[in-house]
Amino acid sequence: MQSINGYQYPTEQDAINAREACDAYYGIPVSPNDVTQNWVDYQFAELNTPKFWYIVYDDSLLPVLGEPIEFEVITKSPIIN
């Protein structure tokens, strides 16, 4: 279990919409030939019930996505080898 500070979405489309809002805010991509296509990416909490999608907070997201929340994500056991 890992505590995440970020943004939680019940569907993948909601997460895509949030990602696109960040892209629009920061003007990504700047040019059609740019490698950078997204400002931020979302992740899938596949082990949680119900499953959900989320974006981890950083300061650049505050003006676009607002105040983050704390939630728990079930993660796999740490890898050893």
Add this chain to the structure above:
Amino acid sequence: MIGKFPKVRPRVYGPGFIGILDTYANAAVAYSVRKLRAAYTGSAIRVRRSSDNAEQDIGFTGTGDLNETALTTFVGAGNGFVTTWYDQSGNGNNATQTTASNQPQIVSSGSVINVNSKPSLQFDGSDDFLTLSNISTNITYSGFQVVKRKSTSTISVTLAGSSISDSYLLWNFSDNNAYFRSSQGYITQSLNTTTQQLFTSININSGNMSMYNNASLLLSNTPISLPGTNVMNAIGRRNANYSEGNTQEIIVYSSNESSNRTGIESNINSYYAIY
């Protein structure tokens, strides 16, 4: 002078640039902050600057160093992030990151991020990584990497697969052991370093794996059996685990370079002055 032509002396160039891949050729992939091959005409990296998110390719100086003047001129007083680490092997397997927040950093507040006076890609340990096409190695391969782990509690991973069961060249985390895993299994040995290091990983199909730290043998042994896949397609990430530290060079050969190992390591150390 019918029937005769004046002798034309071939133009003789000076000593010229000779890269490590000119001496030790046929790498499968090769990423670096220095030029590795005389015939390579591409750039070293492509960089996104924080001021307006514009991108630009950054190449080399005449002596084969990263063109830091071009880099800092482009980035200005802000930060610079690597969107592409170009493959200098000739195989075109460039390592890229299309998400801004996941890009490793190379300029901080207008200054190039150096390790031991050479530029480095800095991975943040939370989400930074670069992806590439799975390198087409044989079961036998050799990897040479210049890396620096941030602290003994953080992860250092160089070239690895995205799945837990995939291979990797170096996995060093808070248990302070170095691991090297192939589809044959893995070997491990204590390695508790946070200084810049040259890590060498050689996997031989006959069932032997070897790893070296700064040209000194850490372990050479038959691997501990662990079913896995011969997949390596990311720099700085293994599954959901991310490297925190710096990387300056990764060269992989699809061959057993044991006979060239000391020469390759000497070449790398001559440039980076690691040990």
